[in-house]
Amino acid sequence: MPIRSGDDQPLRHVAIIMDGNGRWATERGWPRLVGHRRGAERVKQIVRACPDLGVNWLTVYAFSTENWKRSAEEVLGLMKIFRRYIEREADGLSAEGVRMRFIGDRERLDQKLQDLMRGIEARTACNARLNLTVAINYGGRDELVRASARLAQQIASGQLGDRRPTERDLQDCLDTAGHPDPDLVIRTSGETRTSNFLPWQAAYAEYEFTQTLWPDFTPDTLAEILDRFGLRKRRFGGV
């Protein structure tokens, strides 16, 4: 059963800014990468829980265009976690009916990771039980620049004829083409900012900020947040 808001709008798409891995590890006196590994375990658990919680689209923010500022050790460690996640989860995700996709600029990622990403996207392309999208080297502004360039090319090549470009035209040039807009964006770890995540797509999303650090975020935490969505009135500018 799909979840609905207080004014009966369906919740189709949940997006999560998974924050707090580093603090979770530091609080315990462990290296930050231990927190990232624990965070990846949480992703598996949340992915598995989504269909039963009534969530059909899940997008998670794994690495931003700004995260390259971190130490080489942390960046390389994260890339290794992404490669391993895809290698180890491929069979399970396929069997569970998960369609996996990626958004973000892939060009800066290493070739092996790019190949794994393309491979699992192709392998799971016919699945529909859960649409899982992972944002890697994703930045909303970077995405908008790349989308604008694509749209400019379409205009220059005469694809639009003599009509003016619409919101839909730009939307179709985004990495998320074909995704419904997120209805709910969750950020863990107590920070109340969006950090360049889905600025176009989440223009009318509901937001939930929780103090929970991502490695402590469980399916029960998600279920509580989804329950609160049922109390919201979305209005969309109406009355």
Ligand code: IPE
């Ligand atoms: C989120 O956790 C994961 C990534 C950004 C890759 P952080 O690594 O940002 O954890 P904190 O915010 O430093 O605790």
Ligand code: IPE
């Ligand atoms: C946002 O978290 C990016 C991801 C969760 C991948 P950050 O920890 O990088 O964001 P800031 O630095 O707090 O804005």
Ligand code: MG
């Ligand atoms: Mg952080």
